[in-house]
């Protein structure tokens with residue numbers, strides 16, 4: 001791949017998904033876009049690059065963008081965040097939302113659904129405490145294709161063995177052939193919707209808890225700052241923000257602070273709270 | 279060091295599992311059927327057991343029932359690891375006292391994930 005093709009494609013990806021690719025990742029572009037070239041019957045990578053440059057076919061640009069994103073996810077990813085959810089976040093919400101009895105949770109880059117379904121199972125496990133409550137889980141992703149997979153809730157044997165405790169597999173899944181489908185009662189607890197984190201999220205409403213995990217890591221610092229700003233805008237004053245294990249707000253946003261004594265959970269900075277309530 | 283007893287009639291599977299678990303700092307003992315596994319537990323009760331289902335002499339599920347019936351011992355954590363991958367077998371294993379269940383084929387990531395879940399790592 002020549003330098004101009006690399007720069008043209010890198011620019012396209014950055015604009016469309018926020019993905020920041022440095023030159024040493026050029027090999028990644030070729031290895032991931034070669035299947036796209038085949039799918040679209042281009043003779044090779046150069047012909048694909050030409051078509052991208054022409055920019056006439058929106059479906060092609062979507063395919064290119066989605067082929068470059070990483071969709072890896074698993075149930076109970078890192079475990080600890082979900083322990084914290086049970087031990088800290090849920091008790092806080094049960095106390096502080098007792099009047100409204102509603103909790104809104106956003107899984108902001110949900111990929112194939114393991115993250116929102118993990119939350120749905122946890123809520124189901126807490127059903128007795130939540131009787132009479134309305135808990136909404138909104139799960140969004142850039143990729144419509146991955147959202148379609150998420151909605152189906154069908155997982156391979158490999159996927160259900162990464163992080164998912166066996167008792168929950170037995171309780172909430174049905175075996176269909178060599179795959180496992182999460183039950184309709186769990187699926188209907190999650191509202192899937194296409195959403196690009198680079199765009200304005202205000203139509204999604206306000207949230208008490210936001211999971212934005214393992215996606216900021218692909219963005220450059222200014223984009224991280226911008227997205228964190230948007231998350232701060234729609235998080236409830238006493239809400240919780242979850243980032244991935246390798247992500248931080250440090251140096252990226254002064255609107256959040258790490259929850260004391262915890263890893264991976266952030267809360268709004270108090271001056272922000274003052275602004276929000278004032 | 280934590281001990282793990284690997285019970286499987288396939289030498290290859292035992293070898294692969296041993297490599298993975300030694301990498302996770304377990305001291306390994308091996309048994310090739312359920313009866314030898316019982317003997318091993320009587321000699322020296324491990325902290326964890328990685329357990330195949332179908333084996334000659336005594337199956338994994340028979341071993342597990344016998345193990346769970348032993349009184350006055352520190353019961354180990356038992357993780358099934360078998361090609362039996364249907365709901366009926368999984369449920370039967372849980373009912374018999376299995377803590378986790380791995381459906382073969384497995385890799386280091388699945389072993390690590392399951393052993394973490396049951397608090398062994």
Ligand SMILES: C[S@@+](CC[C@H](N)C(=O)[O-])C[C@H]1O[C@@H](n2cnc3c(N)ncnc32)[C@H](O)[C@@H]1O
Nearest residue numbers: 017069070073109111141142196197213214215
């Ligand atoms: C590695 S997955 C993370 C899944 C899940 N949150 C987890 O931690 O397991 C990253 C997801 O972010 C999505 N994504 C990438 N850029 C995005 C953007 N600009 N807006 C929304 N989603 C995006 C990708 O499509 C992909 O599904």
